[in-house]
Structures are given as C-alpha cells and as structure tokens.
Amino acid sequence: MVNYIIGGKEMKNFKKVFSLLLVYFFVVTVIPTSLISKIVNAEESVPKFLDYTEGYAMDKLIYKDNSLATIDFSDREVSLTYIKDTKAKKLDGYISDYLGRSKYVLDKEDEKGSHLYVYDLEKGETVGDYSFEEQKNATKNKYGNNAKIDVYHIYGDRWYQYYGDYKSEYVHGLVSPSNKVIEYGSEYSLQNSATDKSGDNIYGLFTRYGSVDEYIKIINKDGSIKEYTINDNPRETNYNILRLYVQNNSLCALVENSKHEVTASKFNFENNTAKLGDVLFSRTKNDFAQDSNGDFWTVENGFVKKFVDSKWVNKYEVDKNMDSIAVYDDNNIFLSGYFYNEDKKDHVGIYKIINNASVPETKSETPASGNGQGGSATGNSGSNNSTTAPGITTGASGSAGSTAPTATGTSTPTAATSSTTQNTTTASTTNKTVVGTAKNGVLPVAVNKLDKDAANVVDATSAASGNKVEVTIADTKAIKEGNGSLQLKAGQNEIVNLPFSVVDKSLITDSSKLVLDTTVADNTDIVKGLKAVKKLYSFDLTLVDGDKRTAIHKFANGSAEIAINLSDEELKGLDKNNLAVFYYNEDTKKFELMDTKVDGNKVTFKTPHFSKFIIAEKSSNSSNSAQVLPKTGSSFGTMSLVILGVVLVLFGFAITRFKRVAKLN
Template sequence: MKTQKKKSLAILLVLLFCTMLLKPFDLKVKAEESNAPQYLDYTKGYVGFVYQWKNKSFLVVQDNTRKNTSMSQYPNNLKFIVVENGKEKVITTDNKFMPTEGNAYQVYKDEMYFRVYSDNKNYIYKYNLDTLQLSLVQEINPQSKKFVLPQYEFEYTHVLMNSNGKITFMSNYRDLYSLNNPDRNNAFPNYSMVLSDGDKETSIEFNYSAERPEFFKRYDIYNYVSDKDDNTWFSVKKIYEVSIPKGATIDVIRERENILKSSLASETVHPEVFIYKMDSKQNVIKIDAKELTYYDGYIRDLKVDLQGNLWISGNYCNNKTNVDQAFIAKASVAQDNTLKVLQKFTLDTQYPVPIELDVNGGLWALDNGKIKKYENGNLVTKYEVYNAFHNDRFHIYDDNNLVVYGDAGYKIIASNVSETNNNTTTNPSTTNNSVVANLDTNKLNKNGVNEISPVLNSESQAVEARVDASAVNGGTGSLKMNASNVTIELPFSAVDYEGATEGSYISVKQNIIANDPLLRAIKDIGKVFDFSLATYKQDGTKIKDIHNFKSGKAKISVKLTNDDIKNLDTTKLSAFYYNEETKMWESVGGSFDKNAMTFTFETSHFSKYTIAQINGALPQTGTVLNNLDLIVLGFMFIVFGALFLGKKFSFKHMPK
C-alpha cells in the first residue's frame, strides 16, 4: 500500500511538472500597460478661441506686449495666432478679425471658417492655410420671414458648416407679447427655432406645457451639430426658475423657492430634455432623453460619430432621491424614435465633462485632468494635464494633436508632423522625426510593384507613404516602401476603397517606438513597429481606418543588428502582434535569414508588432496561463483522481 502511495505521489509530481512546462509554450503574453504621458505645465493667460487642425493650433490669446484697456474681465489686447512645431505666428492683432469662442466650424478645402463679432454684427471669415490670408465670406443675418421683429425677440445661437461646405444658421425667437403680458400665468411664451440656409427656412415651435407656468422661464436650445448624412441634431431643455413678484419679501421668495423645489421633487413640473433630429428633407423627429437625464438633468455635449451613434455628455438628476451623477453615454435612435442607450459610463462628479470627436470619428473626453479616448468599449486615459482644465474645454484633431484650455490658460499637445500635397515624387515634408512621401500618380503601375524609398535623416522614425486611390483601385500590384531598415510590401487588393472618390488617397504609416513599456513582458529586440493603413479624402479628412485587409497579406521584412539579437536565441524568433482587446502579444511566425540578418513575416492586418523570442516571456511582468492551459490542467487532475480512487477501491478488496 505504501508503494502504491509513493507511485501516486510521483505521478502527481510529474503532472505538476508538465503543467509548469505548458507555460513557456504559450504564445500569448500579457503586456504591461503604459502610463499616460503627463503634460502638467501650461501657458497661463486668457484664451478666447481654440481650434486644432492637424499639427496647427489656432488660438486667440492675450498679447502681453500691448496694454489691456478693457474695464471688463475680458481683455482687449488680443492676438490671433497659429502655433506649429512650437513656433508662434501672429495672424492678426485687430479685434475686428478675432474668431469668437465655440464657432470654428471646420477646415474646408484648406481654408478655416469661423465667426467674428464686430460692430454689433456677426460675420463669417476664412483663413487660407496656404496663403495665410484672412478674407470675408459673408455677414450673418438670419432674420426669419415668419417671426418678424418687434413682435418676436431674436437670439443668435449657432452657425454650422457641414462636411460639404454648406453653411446653415440656427436662431431662436420668442414672443415678446406673451413675455410682457401682465397676466403672465395665462400668456405662455412661444419659443421657436429657425434653421435657415440662404432663402430657405425651416422652423420648429416648442409648445409650452406645465402644471405650474409661473415657474417656467425659457427653453435652452444648444448642441447644433451635423452628421455625415447631412442630418442636423440639437438638444432642448425646459428651464424653470422662481419668478419674483415686484416688491416681494424674503419670506415670499423663500416660499416660492420651496414650492418650486417640492414641485420638481414630486414631478409636478418637468424640466424635460429632448434631442431633435432634422434630415436633409426637413423631416423632424423628437427623441425623449429622460432615460439619461431624468427630470432635472441636462445634456452638455451631443456628438454624432461616423457610424451614426450618438455620444452624450450630461448628468442624471433625480430630485426624489437626490442623485446627481455625471455620465458619458453611447446611444442610437430606435425605429420608434426612442433613445436606445448602448453603453453608459458614470463619472466621479456631478458636473458633465466636455467630449469631442477627432477627425477619425473617435470619441474623447476631458475628465478631471485626464484626456480619455473610447477604445475597445472603455474610456482609456491617453494624457494627463493640469487638472484646473477639468470641466473646461479642449479641441482635438487626432491622437497626437490637441489643445486643452480654460480659465487658467492652455496647453498644446501637438506632433511635429508636417503635411504635404499629393502628386509629388520627393519628400518635401521632413521634420525631426517624421517624413511624408508621395508616389507620382503619373508613374504608378496598378498591376506592378511600385517601390518608394523615403530619404530619412538619422532621427527619423515615423514615415508615411501616400498613393492615389483611384489610380490603383482594382489593380493587382502593390506598394513597396523601404524605410528605417523595414520593407513593407502591401498589395493594392488589401485596401477597402469604399467611400473613396476622385482625389482620395491611401495612407500607409510606419512608426518605430523604442523601449515601449508594452515590451516589458516579452523578450524582444527592443522596438515596436506600429503599422497603419487608411484612406483619406483629398482635403485630408479620413474616410476609414483599415485594420483587417480586404484581401491578401502584407509582407514585412525587418533588418536586424547584432545589438538587436545579442540576448536572443535566433532559432526561436517570431513576429508578435499586440492584441488591443486581450492586451496580449500573439505570435504570427516568420523566418530569420541569419546571413542577411533579416526577419520576414506576413500578416493580413496592421497593428503594433515586434520581433521576439518564443518562450521568452518574463513571468514577473504578467505572463498568464490561458484557458487551454487551465482546461488541460483540470483534465489531468480529473483523470489522475479517477485513477487514484479506482486503485484505492481495488486495494481494499484484494486478498491479503
């Protein structure tokens, strides 16, 4: 019996040893998350306007070289500047041409359009990014034909330019007769919103309804945005406040405030929030946002991404339970025109935070000094800034180019990547660490190999190649880019050309990142190769990112040095890609030519890659057993247990 127990123990030790051997053969390695870069310093001073376009930051700020003669809190010694590659250029110091906060519409055909308020009038100006010239577009005068003065009071609200350069105006009008009527409780104000486009005009009237009209103040109409399908979106909220009778005492005022408070808590008055959508044919739908805001919350920001999803930043307020919670929600509109919440993030504050969409349609938020991006179903912190910017504002172009600003001042986070024009054969855009190169359209062979070798300086790590999409669409050829000891050969069939029009181009980017924190969990060459593929419109607006190729595979060859492989077993090298969803490095294979010192592999998608040693994971930085390991381990223990019990049962019944 003792011998049998010794055998059983020996078997158990063997099984445990085998289980330990499983781990080195796991080709998925948990990577250590990198910390968000910190930009805690900032430029102090007044900021009146901010807009980010590529790596150019446009700002209206205080000019300390001139004296401020304004008696208000807002200075008048302003300058309109553009900052690029850390260098400031003054566009104008004339206040008549200063952009107004919140009214940078967009860049259209290399010209930035914005609103200017001067001499009690509103104008649209544009700034040409090539000629650096300011010019007047038109005066804003959206006077309604239906709601004429003086019977109606006019409130200018918004100007909007869509992606096709179409400009529309949104204006509010309210009935002055009803507001000035002594019998206030029986004369409800009529509020109307007017959308105008030249001589074309569409109006929406907001009918007043409440059980306690003496508390009703106004409608707030805000968040005037358009989507890729030329639909117009905005949000509306009823505002309730205590109206103070002439000569009222403190006791009367407090009494009315208490009545309003109890009315809100009991929901006898409803500060409702709605989202409106108007399509290009002026059809209007009204969407109740009560699910998100309840009865006393509100929407701060409303955005519509490229997939048609609504992104809403606001707060949920329940006067019955005293719950006041800020949130960011992703939503859609159901067929019955109700709001369908797809995902919701509650924040550690009651104050809604600003959100923005970048040029690629990605959602960003500024939350208590942390700039976050929505990735793989989560809000991921990308940057940390001075936390006085919390609940203030920011404008973003893409992952590497943005401005954060507020009452304290501003901080620019911008790359030094310069852009180039299409149809060139040289590299006119070379900065300290980035190069953009273009293939000559006239020399393209859509059915052959088109090779380009950008000329890089000693510090260049990032490179981009651009190809005319229409010239290679349907071709059987490829682009071959040689840069930084890396050769990429990408078949034209890999590109998804949907949405590409005349002038659109393909962008292939490569960035080499040395000593990335993600590499701490793997025995590698010390470099991450970040490859990306996308299509763009002629004006630089991204059409789509292409992660998985439509057809075919890219062939990538990396020239290695002795320093790269000095601590590696070259017989066990493999290419690994970083899976953003699982946060794991996954092997994709490949081969190493020792004579040429080149590692070559193929892939059907672009991502972050490295060259590393199989079985070279470092356990202390987060290697994990995968599900297969656990299943095999569990199965082994079940089998061992069954055998052991069976033997034990047999021993008890064996004759002595």
C-alpha cells in the first residue's frame, strides 16, 4: 500500500520556499521599476542637462567652450558646423585631419579645386593654408628630387609619415618634429601611434609583412629606435588593439576581444618584449572618450560618467538616448545619440553641448525618455576636479615594466596624456569616414568624402559592432563621376569590395545618398538541417533621395567581391574543401551556387547582385542551377518530433493513472 507521495516535513519546506517565491514575484511585478530606480539613486545628486537639439552629430570635436562637428540635420542637409554659446555657424568643406586639440585641417572645394586649410577651433576661424612642404623637402634632401615620395600627417602637428619608391625600392618611415627623416623598415606597417606630451617620442604599433607578430617601436626625434615584440600576440590570442595612448609616464592600450568587450590596459616592457598587464577598466562596448587631462568618460543609461578612483562616477544626467561622447574637461562635453520617432517613422539624431554651464544640483531620477520631453536647466555645476586614471605608475620609478621606455633608453617625462590624444569617442574616425557607436545591434558608418577614381577603404574593424553595419555615403557625386570603388571592412570577419560601376548612375541626384547594409543573423530557419555555417549573410544597397528609397538588387555593371573569415568553431563538422557560397532565391525558395574560392578559413565569392547568402557544403551535382543542399546527419524531422511528443504524453498519462490506482489500493 502507498500511503504518501510527499512526507509532512517535505511539504512544510516546500510551502516555505513557495511563499518566498510569491513574495519575490510580487515585488518584481507589482512595485514600479521607476520607484526602484528612485530608491537606488535617491542619495545621488548630479546636474541635469535633459534638453537637446535635433541633428545627427559626427566628427564631434570640442576645445574649451568651442565645438566643431559634421551635423546631419533633420532636413537631410549635412553641414560642417562651428558652435559657441549655443550659436551655430555653418562652414564649407569637411574635417580632413587634426593638429592637436585646438587646430584642425579642413578640406574645401573652390573654383580651383580642393584645398587644405588650418582651422583654429579656439578662434573659430581659418588661420592659413596647410601643406607638407617642409616635410617633403626633408625627404628630397635624403632621397633626391627624382624619388617618388608621398608625405602625410599622422599625429598632432609634429610627426609625419612618408612612403614611396627610391631606386626601384619601396621606402617607408617618419619625419620627426625637427624634420629628421627616419626609416623604420619597408617590411613594417604602422597600425596605430601615440606620442608623449613633449612630442619627442612616438610609440607605434606595427605589423610585419609575412609575419603574424606585432611590435611596439619607440622612435625618438633624433632617429633612434627601440623595438619590442608583443608577447601573447593579439592576432593569435583573438583580441584587437584599438588605440595606443600615453598616460602618467606609461604606454597603455585600448583592447577589444572577440566578444567586443573593451579594456584599458598598461604595457609592461622587459628585455625586448612588451606585454599587456594591469587592467584599468573594462567595458562591454567601445563607447568612451579621453579628455585633455587623460581621464576617461562615457555616457550610459542617461548619465555622463567619469572614471575616478577605479570606478565610474555619475557627473551629469542627460537624455537616455545619448550614446556617444567627446570631452575637453569636466565642464566642456559634447554628446550625441538618436532615437526612433514613431510619427516620422525614422531615426532622429540628437546632440547636446555642455559648456561650463551652471545648473542647480538636484536629486537624480529616472533619465529622460528621449522623446522630446527633456527640459533645460541652469544653476551651479559644482566641482571641476580632474583625476587621472589609477593603476599607472607616476614618476620615474625605474622598476622593470613600470614606465614606458623611450628610444634613447630613458623614461618619458611625466605626462597626463599625449598632447594630441583626441577628445572624441574611441569609435573609429578617419579623414573622410566616421564610424559611430553601435546601438540596438546597428553600427552606423558615415562616409562624407570619396576619391572618385581610387579604392576607398572604410575600416569598421576596430569599432564594437552589432550584427548589422549601416554605411551611409553622402558623396554620391564621386560615385556618379568616377570609376573607383568602396572597400568596407566590417567587424573582424567581412570585407566587401564594391565598384562604383554597380550603381545605375542615372538614378543619382545631387541630393541622394547611397546606403550599404550588411547583416549577419545566427541560426536562422534557412540553414536549419543543412551542412552549413549557421549564419545568414545579408547585403542590401539602397539609394535614398529625401523620402524616396530605391533598392538596388541587380547591379548595373560588374560584380561585388565579398570575403568572409570564419572561425574554427563555425567550421566545426564541415568539409572546407567542399564549401561554397549560395544565394537564396526568394522567388523559387531554392539555393543557387555562387562563384566561390576557399582559402583556409577565408571564403571569397563574387556576385552580380545583393541578397541573402549562406555558406554550405555543395551537393554531388553542384552547378550554377538551383540545388538541394546536403542535410546534416540527423533525419529527425518535424513529424518525428510530433510522434515522440504524443508518445510522451500517453506515457505520462499511464504513469499518473498507475499512481492513482496504487494509492487507492
């Protein structure tokens, strides 16, 4: 005879646990989350700046109370804008380069063509032409007038890079602040750089052709060079160095791993090796900026935060949709972001500039929603303290690995940061391209200027991205008039080469923009049951002219070439020698084989149109016709699952029936 299913003691314990669960769910579901937020933040007082101006701000620069940005206004007009005391002045041209924190290079078009000018942000005016004549003359003195040498600026107003042909050999190097020409080896490629405050030493991150190793070279203005091999090679340990910077006498780096988590770490130097050591802080995305004092800032969940004493401290409350930041100091900050406007059925850009304004300190509440409800505030901003990031040795301690060595063998002078460290967010910014901050899985990229007859590279590999990259090209005039191409490097895995010829140039107007979207979706229904990489790769090209959107599916002329680098995990269980790319035909619901080349883990294919693609094993009758692809080893289909479910239900019913009969007996 069966007397008990659950004993008395067990039942009491069960009731206690169940009661606690009920209380927990009551608290979570009944008490408003806004009330919980108020309780959590009740003791914190920060100034509020909840108002904003509409417009998507790119290339954000700020020097004291002077700001400069390329702003895409709601009327689709893109303009370089100088802002001071809330007054905006539109400028001609675009930001081409920077010369420290207060001076920038503008590229303007006039009747004579394109010209470079120096713009003084503090004065708010152009102060002269910009050229490389002194540096070019220095290279001519070394290599002669017949050498074909190009010079371009790389860091602040002191260091320049050159490359070219000299007696049928490729030469590569730097021109120092004293115009000394320094060769660093034609086999090396400079990826990133930083200088100390004096500008006498430049610290370069180098790769070497034909090698997987990476190096730190420390080059002094007198021409001396010290080289260190990076231990735990980034390309072998699956992380990426985004940027170098010098802070408090130490060389540091912003590092991103394969999960797009970003850390700020210090380099330790010992013998001939450089190794990343102490971690200053970690972030789940690359969304912070560095001010003129070397301190780090971010904007998150409606709060501007500063990294102080090993933690992020709230400094200001702003609209919660702000997601990008540029900082000069505690009282001069440039913010931007965007939100989706249901009425307009479109994304709306917003920005806010904080310039030493005075606001009353108020109790912090839930941040503004970003739908236009924010209001301006005035009063006293409070403290203007500046605290350097912790964890970095100050002074010349002489201990191994504690300070950044120089090319001459001495420690660098104590420096708050490099004098030319940019005050923009660490999302990638080149001369003509702005890579923004990923939001809701979308990484925005703005291309402001193209060379109409060259291969234009848009590098979004160093930005923390989502599963979609959206590239908006404003310079469609270059596409219409030129024969060049666009190469998009998206994340760590994709390279898209798109000739200008694929676009029907008769569709391009003076006001149109071209939008290139790349999306990677995981484990979609399309690849279920196939011997394939469990990802769907989508590519879309759209011509936008005001409210008119024209999808470009079939290319006018030529083909796009796309290269995808796969990980060993993605290729697990697949025969690499039998892989190919397939186009999913939406009309026939079948796959069509593309022209594919496989080299190791790299898959490259060409396509005369954009659509959805998968990477899978070819069937035995592979051709360019529609195919039925090979399935995975399991033949356990939907019907099998249904039958199994019915059997389990019947089995459970039988067991329950048996227990009831046993209890009755």
